[in-house]
Amino acid sequence: MGRLKREMMDQKDRSQRAAQLGDLLQAKVGVFCWCNRCSHYAEASTAMLIAQLGPAFPVPEIGARMRCSSCGSKDVSTRPAWPNLGPVSKHTA
Numbered sequence: 001m002g003r004l005k006r007e008m009m010d011q012k013d014r015s016q017r018a019a020q021l022g023d024l025l026q027a028k029v030g031v032f033c034w035c036n037r038c039s040h041y042a043e044a045s046t047a048m049l050i051a052q053l054g055p056a057f058p059v060p061e062i063g064a065r066m067r068c069s070s071c072g073s074k075d076v077s078t079r080p081a082w083p084n085l086g087p088v089s090k091h092t093a
Contacts (some may be wrong), residue, residue: 019080021046022055032081040070043081
């Protein structure tokens with residue numbers, strides 16, 4: 001890969017940031033939590049998480065502070081709980 005292309009890609013990576021709890025509260029979106037061990041999942045309240053962690057806390061890092069309520073594992077992943085748009089073949093907006 002050429003130097004110019006690599007510099008442009010690095011600059012774009014630096015300009016992007018992970019979604020923060022404040023962003024989700026503004027968008028009225030919860031936090032989707034998934035246990036990587038037992039596949040249990042749940043949606044956590046953004047307002048509750050902001051009260052504990054603050055609005056600038058990155059959503060992907062929340063999982064490191066959680067424990068699965070089903071199996072007790074600390075191997076939890078988190079992401080914004082964007083609304084379900086249905087199956088691709090029957091996409092609804």
